[in-house]
Amino acid sequence: MQEITGEINSSYTPYGEFKNHIGEVVTVKGTIHNIRDMSDFAFIILRTARELIQCVYSPEFSDFRLSEDIVEQACAKVSAKVVQSQTRDGSERYELQIHNIELLSKPADIPPVVISKKQVVCDLNVLLDNRPVTLRNPKERAIFKIQEGIQRGFRDYLISKNFTEIHSPKINFAGAEGGTNVFKLDYFGKTVYLAQSPQLYKQALVPVYERVFEIAPVFRAEHHDTSRHLNEYISMDFEMGFIDGFEDIMNMETGALKYIMNLLKTEYAPEVELLKVDIPEITSIPTIKFKDAKALCVKKLKNITDMKDFEPEEEAFLGKWAKQQYNSDFLFVTHYLSKKRPFYTMDDPEDPEVTLSFDLLFRGIEITSGGQRIHDYNQQVEKMKKSGMNPEEFETYLMLHKYGAPPHGGLGLGLERLTMHLLGFKNVRYATMFPRDINRVTP
Ligand code: ATP
Numbered sequence: 001m002q003e004i005t006g007e008i009n010s011s012y013t014p015y016g017e018f019k020n021h022i023g024e025v026v027t028v029k030g031t032i033h034n035i036r037d038m039s040d041f042a043f044i045i046l047r048t049a050r051e052l053i054q055c056v057y058s059p060e061f062s063d064f065r066l067s068e069d070i071v072e073q074a075c076a077k078v079s080a081k082v083v084q085s086q087t088r089d090g091s092e093r094y095e096l097q098i099h100n101i102e103l104l105s106k107p108a109d110i111p112p113v114v115i116s117k118k119q120v121v122c123d124l125n126v127l128l129d130n131r132p133v134t135l136r137n138p139k140e141r142a143i144f145k146i147q148e149g150i151q152r153g154f155r156d157y158l159i160s161k162n163f164t165e166i167h168s169p170k171i172n173f174a175g176a177e178g179g180t181n182v183f184k185l186d187y188f189g190k191t192v193y194l195a196q197s198p199q200l201y202k203q204a205l206v207p208v209y210e211r212v213f214e215i216a217p218v219f220r221a222e223h224h225d226t227s228r229h230l231n232e233y234i235s236m237d238f239e240m241g242f243i244d245g246f247e248d249i250m251n252m253e254t255g256a257l258k259y260i261m262n263l264l265k266t267e268y269a270p271e272v273e274l275l276k277v278d279i280p281e282i283t284s285i286p287t288i289k290f291k292d293a294k295a296l297c298v299k300k301l302k303n304i305t306d307m308k309d310f311e312p313e314e315e316a317f318l319g320k321w322a323k324q325q326y327n328s329d330f331l332f333v334t335h336y337l338s339k340k341r342p343f344y345t346m347d348d349p350e351d352p353e354v355t356l357s358f359d360l361l362f363r364g365i366e367i368t369s370g371g372q373r374i375h376d377y378n379q380q381v382e383k384m385k386k387s388g389m390n391p392e393e394f395e396t397y398l399m400l401h402k403y404g405a406p407p408h409g410g411l412g413l414g415l416e417r418l419t420m421h422l423l424g425f426k427n428v429r430y431a432t433m434f435p436r437d438i439n440r441v442t443p
């Protein structure tokens with residue numbers, strides 16, 4: 001009988017352990033990423049999960065001859081001697097002198113796009129059409145390793161602050177925040193909606209766990225093709241109870257961002273280096289009220305017509321302003337107009353025209369919206385009626401308020417938006433593995 005013990009018998013040596021095996025013969029498994037034939041010897045670059053390993057073929061020490069079978073994208077098991085060498089900048093690296101290669105698989109065709117160079121050079125659409133292949137390029141895959149780091153940092157930090165991780169349903173009877181950008185779905189003859197945000201559920205869980213978070217897809221039927229909107233994106237949400245004010249939410253986010261940036265610098269150093277990521281230094285994040293920010297924009301920019309919200313140019317300007325004024329890549333804009341924020345947002349008791357809410361701008365683009373929510377039942381019913389909503393349709397949502405809820409608030413942070421601006425991309429699709437937009441549902 002074969003017994004499954006839960007142990008993976010790893011018969012190969014990861015790159016990180018090469019330093020303990022200098023001069024010894026090790027076995028490595030990987031994909032042949034690149035072959036450079038130098039006539040009397042050849043470099044065979046092996047791609048493993050996170051690195052490229054330089055292997056050298058030479059009739060002097062290799063027990064086989066290069067043949068047509070040894071091609072790029074073939075998977076191989078290599079036995080080789082570890083030798084230490086130096087890179088151009090003088091840092092240590094390890095090279096393998098190949099003794100033997102056992103081919104584990106062979107591709108049927110050559111890749112449609114060159115992926116073995118430093119960078120994949122092609123049009124964005126070609127890059128995305130061929131994602132299963134283009135992601136194999138080390139720079140492309142590093143983007144999503146960084147993205148993993150962001151999510152991991154968010155999760156680890158919040159768990160360390162006693163948050164509970166939740167998953168809310170994505171098929172819902174009502175769209176969370178209404179509006180025109182909900183996707184309708186035929187659900188056995190009934191019309192239902194894809195979740196635009198976990199808002200109503202995360203609030204419902206505040207009286208249960210006090211602090212909750214979710215990292216999950218949300219769906220928005222954005223009707224325009226823009227460089228910063230997707231129709232499905234990953235929202236990193238949290239909601240926390242017993243707050244003293246919405247500053248608690250901004251502080252929690254600032255703490256999480258500091259933690260994330262530090263995690264990237266340490267645990268994701270190879271990818272940070274490869275992509276030359278400009279990691280922001282965060283000590284504290286400045287804040288400005290919406291009306292003051294608007295006044296700045298009106299003073300400095302021409303043709304501002306919308307006094308209730310920001311145009312992308314205004315956000316970009318505010319980003320530059322925060323950099324100049326405070327040397328900060330981030331800026332919290334607070335107290336957005338009540339008319340412009342969703343029905344669950346708490347108005348400022350000192351000025352009901354504005355709300356206890358904020359957006360976080362990162363390098364001049366919104367990455368987060370958040371704020372304090374209404375917890376009082378009558379106040380919430382009143383605000384719903386004022387916004388033309390029927391409270392009866394929100395009976396289960398209102399259970400939260402009806403049966404007692406603490407003062408609370410939270411936020412939603414777009415993972416792809418943050419990744420995009422961290423890596424300096426002009427289009428959010430570069431920071432999305434398999435983007436869904438108005439023109440794309442494949443691959
Ligand atoms: P925007 O004004 O940029 O369209 P929003 O204010 O409608 O965004 P929110 O509901 O505040 O979006 O969502 C919270 C966060 O989710 C945003 O700050 C952003 O990071 C991200 N986000 C929102 N919509 C999208 C989208 N269509 N694609 C990618 N990320 C998005």
Ligand code: MG
Nearest residue numbers: 359366368369
């Ligand atoms: Mg917003």
